[in-house]
Amino acid sequence: MIRFFLVFFFLCGRFYGQHQQHVNFVESKVVIEPLPKEKAIKGTVSYTFKILSAVDSVFLDAQNIHLNEVSIDGEKTAFENNGKRLVLKKRFKKNKTYQLKIAYTTKPKQTVYFLGWDDNIRHNEQIWTQGQGKYTSHWLPSFDDMQEKVEFDVSILAEKNYEVIANGQLRSQKDSLNKTLWQYDMQKPMSSYLLAFAIGNYNKQKFISKSGVSIDNYYYPSDSLKVEPTYRYTQEIFDFLESEIGVTYPWQNYKQVPVRDFIYAGMENTGCTIFSEGYVVDSTGFVDKNYVxxxxxxxxxxxxxxxxxEKDGHHHWLHEGFATYYAYMAEKKVFGNDFFYWKLWDTAQELHRMSEAGRGEALTDPKSSSLTFYEKGAWALAILRERVGEDAFQNGMKSYLTKYSFQNATIEDFLNEIKAETNTDLTEFEQSWLNSDKFPEEEAITYLKKYNESIRAFVDNEMNGNQLKNVLSGNHPHQYKIALLEKFKSTLSSEALINSAIESDLLTRQKMLQLVEDIPMESKEDIETLLGDKSYISQELALYKLWSSFSNDREKYLEVTEGVEGLPNKNVRLLWLTLAIVTESFKPESTNEYYNELVDYTDPSFSWDVRMGAFQYLAEIGLSDDALVNLIDATEHHSWQFKKYARNLTDELLQQKEYQKRIATVFKKLNQNDFRYINSKLKEE
Ligand SMILES: [Zn+2]
Structure with a gap:
């Protein structure tokens, strides 16, 4: 019944858009009007492009876009539109510059997401985009090829009262009737997958970096108390990365926008990061899950x-490995050295297991998994820095970024810049860290032991029970203590486990709570104090484990924790409601109310991690008809994790005769064409 939802979903997109060598698209002006009722986009786009050698056709990617008018240099022009691509037919002359204009409408099946426009809740409406992996060409005739970089200026017409956020600098806001035209301006070119916009109800917190870049942190008006913990260290991170990387931030400004039901943890659209509202936390939640x-x-x-x-997916290390490495460096700056080395320790364990199981992957293989691109990728940079030394690493990095600014590059291009700064031969490095599918564990552990005392102690020292207790209550990094608990868990009784960790730090106590099965009577009072620990995961664990171990005190535990929401996924509240419902002696007059609240959390107006948690508990105690309707809705959700969960649960329920009947009955009242999965499932039965 206890769930942990702390997995990070980053993005890992791969692109093989076809490259047009003879054309260079330079500039673009985009004007769009999102139509929320129809979930459609109406727009015009103009492109300035130069022909490098004579061709008789030029194309743009345009997926399911209805083209109302296409003209070149003011004259209507012949085109083909096969639903994927717009091909312009004309004798294009070498060295000539052309002006293309397109008027279009589209109902994007993906890439643009409209939320909260169908319900009766005010101020929860949002529209946001996800370009990478989903293709901007679903809402704008543009380029799936990452090598086509264009300077895009986007203007968006939206109802007044909404904040409209897009790449670049806001130049003007023009009101007309009940709408506002927001005009954004970019000054440098970027790949189409980095175009983005977000529309919703937001306030913003403003910072200026040391170098003078403006940073806008957006938040929902109701979240003003969560702004500080959510965006904690933003300015330090920004200033640190600029100085560590050695190249000034390349864009006009920086914005960060949380949205509901985002598909990933975050997406780095140019100057305009969009991230999951699941990271909008209060100070207590910061300990469990933060945005840093x-x-x-x-x-x-x-x-x-x-x-x-990157030129293409073979060079994905240049994106994800580098972003992961520099993020760890920034965290080292704010959380300290132990954080950095123990983080690398954890990922080394995972990569080693994967490698030992024969599932290792090379960083140069475009089909590798996220673990390889992100974590092995970060490791490869840490080792490269170790081998060539600080100066060569930083100078090489700087010349790589300078030489290929606003262009595309390969791994070889990067290594050449490093090689120009060092006498170290990198042949063996390339072989064992980039091209091999094995994880060089020995070199990794040697590196960690060299730089971190507690890792050295963990690897080298034998330890008995007394020594363990001393370390756990002593002044050591919590990562070290947690690793020790994990190592000794099978040799310790519950009581010994609790005794050795109860006086330790917050996160070590939390680890102990996770590991302990039944709480012995002798430790009851100790564990009861953890109901008030400043971590929502600890509170959830303590409530569940105490409730399970001491049936006579269930009411007391429920009274103490009533009203705690927990993390953005409402981890404590959902558990509390479930326990309150099944504890017959606890406020029986309110049982219905608790049940209805739990069912409410499955409603589409809540973010999918809340809904998923509520479904998990309801699956144990029974789903009402309203919950079944919400489950059917979830089987078509745009988040694949949630959709998959909902479909699996539906399949399980359909195995049971009674649920099968009830699902069929509620389904008849819905618009059946909207729910293809359940439709096909019911036909099978
Ligand atoms: Zn990334």
Whole structure:
């Protein structure tokens, strides 16, 4: 019944858009009007492009876009539109510059997401985009090829009262009737997958970096108390990355925008990061799940990915490995050395296991998994720095970014810049860290032991029970203590486990709570104090474990924790409601109310991690018809994790005769064409 939802979903997109060698698209002006009722986009786009050698056709990617008018230099022109691509037919002359204009409408099946426009809740409406992996060409005739970089100026017409955020600098806001035209301006070119906009109800917090770049942190008006913990260290991270990377931030400004039901943790659109509202936390939640890593990771991409872009998927290390490495460096700056080395320790364990199991992957293989691109990628940079030394590493990095600014690059291009700064031969490095699918564990551990005392102690020292207790209550990094608990868990009784960790720090106590099965009577009072620990995960664990171990005190535990929401996924509240419902002696007059609240959390107006948590508990105690309707809705959700969960749960329920009947009954009242999965499932039965 206890769930942990702390997995980071970063993005890992791969692109093989076809490259047009004979054409260079330079500038673009985009004007769009999102139509929320129809979930459609109406727009015009103009492109200035130069022909490098004579051709008789030029194309743009345009997926399911209805083209109302296409003209070149003011004259209507012949075109083909096959639903994927717009091909312009004309004898284009060498060295000539052309002006293309397109008027279009589209109902994007993906890439643009409209939320909260169908319900009766005020101020929860949002529209946002996700370009990478989903293709901007679903809402704008543009380029799936990452090598086509264009200076895009986007203007958006939206109803007044909404904040409209897009790449670049806001130049003007023009009101007309009940709408406002927001005009944004970019000054440098970028790949189409980095275009983005977000529309919703937001306030913003403003910072100026040391170098004078303006940083706008957006938040919902109701979240003003969460602004500080959510965006904690933003300015330090920004200033640190600029000085560590050695190249000034390449764009006009920086914005960070949380949205509901985002597909990933965050996305580094140029100057305009969009991230999941699941990271909008209060000070207590900050301990359990915070935005710091995603904040630094997406910011690092503004150089690694946005300024210099990979040529294709073979060079994905240049994006994800680099962003992951610099994010860890930024976290080292704010959380200290132990954080950095123990983070690398953890990922080394995972990569080693994967490698030992014969599932290791090379960084140069475009089909590798996220673990390889992100974590092995970060490791490869740490080792490269170790081998060539600080100066060569930093100078090489700087010349790489300078030489390939606003262009595309390969791994070889990067290594050549490093090689120009060092006498160290990198042949073996390339072989064992980039081209091999094995993880060089020995070199990794040697590196960690060299720089971190507690890792050295952990690897080298034998330890008995007494020594363990001394370390756990002593002044050592919590990562070290947690690793020790994990190592000795099977040799310790519950009581010994609790005794050795109860006086330790918050996160070590939390680890102990996770590991302990039944709480012995002798430790009852100790564990009860953890109901008030400043961590929502600890509170959730303590409530559940105490409730399970001491049935006579269930009411007391429920009274103490009533009213705690927990993390953005409402981890404590959902558990509390479930326990309150099944504890017959606890406020029986309110049981219905608790049940209805739990069902309410499955409603589409809540973010999908809240809904998923509520479904998990309801699956144990029974789903009402309203919950079944919400489950059917979830089987078509745009987040694949949630959709997959909902479909699996539906399949399980359909195995049971009674649920099968009820699902069929509620389904009849819905617009059946909207729910293809459940439709096909019911036909099978
Ligand atoms: Zn990334």
């Amino acid at each position: 890593n995603v904040n630094a990771h997406e910011l690092a991409h503004q150089w690694f990915g946005n300024l210099v872009t």
